[in-house]
Amino acid sequence: MAKTETGKIAVLWRGDHKARKSATPENNRFYRVFEELKALGIHAEPVVYSDDIVDDVYEQLVNFDGVLVWVDPIHEGQTRVVLDAMLREVASRGPWVSAHPDVILKMGVKEVLHRTKHLGWGTDTHLYSTKSAFWAEFPSRLESAGPRVLKQNRGNSGQGVWKIEQISRPAGDGALVRVLHARRGSLSQEMALGDFMTRCEAYFTPGGCIVDQPFQPRLPDGMIRCYMGADKVVGFGHQFIKALMPPPPEGPDSDAAQPGPRIMHPASAEPFQALRAKMENEWMPQMMDVLNIDSDSLPIIWDADFLYGPRTEAGTDTFVLCEINVSSVFAIPDQAPAAIARLVKDRLRAKFPSK
Structure with a gap:
C-alpha cells in the first residue's frame, strides 16, 4: 500500500453522486476536522458513499491508512448493512476504521444499556x-x-x-x-x-x-451529551429535549414543540465535572471490560447521552445512560476537532511507527 509521508486519512459520509463529485475538504460540515488534521501534517480526503458504488469506494479506501466514518444506522430507509460489510473488508486489508462496525455492534446499540446496567449509569433495564x-x-x-x-x-x-x-x-x-x-x-x-x-x-x-x-421523570431537566475522544471526555452538550414529552397545545410542529439548542461546553466546564470523573475513572474502564474493547479499538469520537436520575438523599444528581452514539456523532464541541486530529495522529503512530 502506498503511504504518504504523514499518513493518509479518508473522511467518509453518505451522499449522492453530485455530492461525491463536488466534495472538497472545505465545503462540508466536517471542514474543522479537515483543518485540524492538516495542521498536524495529516493528509485527509473526503469520500462520499452510497450503496450503489460500494465497490468504487472500497477501491478508494484500501489506499488510505485510516478511515473516519460518519454514517447514521438508519437514514431515509437506508441502513449500514452494505457499508459495514465493506468497512470490515477494508479493515482486514490494513487501514484502521473508526468506528469499526464490530465495535459499533458492541457499543452503539441499545443492547449495551442492558449489558452495562450494573454500572453506575444503569437502571431497571x-x-x-x-x-x-x-x-x-x-x-x-x-x-x-x-x-x-x-x-x-x-x-x-x-x-x-x-x-x-x-x-x-x-x-x-x-x-x-x-x-x-x-x-x-x-x-x-x-x-x-x-x-x-x-x-x-x-x-x-x-x-x-x-x-x-x-421513564425518567426528570426528562424536562434536559439531556447531557458527554462527548468522548476514545476514553477521554472532550466536551459536553446540554439540551432541553422534547422527545417523549407530550406536545404543547400549539401542536407538534409549533416552535414550542421544538427542542432547545444544544449548548456546548468544554470538558473543563464546572457543572459537569462529577460526570466527567465518573466517565473517565469508573464507567469507561468498567464498560471496556464488560464489552471486551481495548483502548486502541475505541471510536475516535463518540458520545454517551445521559438523563438526570433521582437525586440522592444529599441532593446531588445521579445520571442514567440513555444511549451511546457511535456511528455518526455530529455536531461536536469546538474543542473536539483538535482532539480528533490528535487521536488520529496517535493511531497512525501506533499502526505505522515509521510515520
Missing part, C-alpha cells in the same frame, strides 16, 4: 430478545413498574423509541395504553397494548431486540 419473551414479560412489568420506554436495538433520531403508559386495567394485551414515539412531530396515541406490541414485532429482525427502561 430489561431485554427482550424474542417476540415470545416480549409478550410474556412486558405487560405485567408495565402494570407493576409504571411508565416504560422501549427502544429498538439500532436506530437514530428517535426511530423505534417509545414511551408507554398504561391507563386502564387489568394487565394484558387488552389494557388501554398511551404511547408516544420519540420522533419529532409525534402525537400521543391511545390503543390496546396488544396492538402496540404487534407494531413493535418489526424490531425483532436478525440481531434485533427491544430494550425496556423506566
Whole structure:
C-alpha cells in the first residue's frame, strides 16, 4: 500500500453522486476536522458513499491508512448493512476504521444499556430478545413498574423509541395504553397494548431486540451529551429535549414543540465535572471490560447521552445512560476537532511507527 509521508486519512459520509463529485475538504460540515488534521501534517480526503458504488469506494479506501466514518444506522430507509460489510473488508486489508462496525455492534446499540446496567449509569433495564419473551414479560412489568420506554436495538433520531403508559386495567394485551414515539412531530396515541406490541414485532429482525427502561421523570431537566475522544471526555452538550414529552397545545410542529439548542461546553466546564470523573475513572474502564474493547479499538469520537436520575438523599444528581452514539456523532464541541486530529495522529503512530 502506498503511504504518504504523514499518513493518509479518508473522511467518509453518505451522499449522492453530485455530492461525491463536488466534495472538497472545505465545503462540508466536517471542514474543522479537515483543518485540524492538516495542521498536524495529516493528509485527509473526503469520500462520499452510497450503496450503489460500494465497490468504487472500497477501491478508494484500501489506499488510505485510516478511515473516519460518519454514517447514521438508519437514514431515509437506508441502513449500514452494505457499508459495514465493506468497512470490515477494508479493515482486514490494513487501514484502521473508526468506528469499526464490530465495535459499533458492541457499543452503539441499545443492547449495551442492558449489558452495562450494573454500572453506575444503569437502571431497571430489561431485554427482550424474542417476540415470545416480549409478550410474556412486558405487560405485567408495565402494570407493576409504571411508565416504560422501549427502544429498538439500532436506530437514530428517535426511530423505534417509545414511551408507554398504561391507563386502564387489568394487565394484558387488552389494557388501554398511551404511547408516544420519540420522533419529532409525534402525537400521543391511545390503543390496546396488544396492538402496540404487534407494531413493535418489526424490531425483532436478525440481531434485533427491544430494550425496556423506566421513564425518567426528570426528562424536562434536559439531556447531557458527554462527548468522548476514545476514553477521554472532550466536551459536553446540554439540551432541553422534547422527545417523549407530550406536545404543547400549539401542536407538534409549533416552535414550542421544538427542542432547545444544544449548548456546548468544554470538558473543563464546572457543572459537569462529577460526570466527567465518573466517565473517565469508573464507567469507561468498567464498560471496556464488560464489552471486551481495548483502548486502541475505541471510536475516535463518540458520545454517551445521559438523563438526570433521582437525586440522592444529599441532593446531588445521579445520571442514567440513555444511549451511546457511535456511528455518526455530529455536531461536536469546538474543542473536539483538535482532539480528533490528535487521536488520529496517535493511531497512525501506533499502526505505522515509521510515520
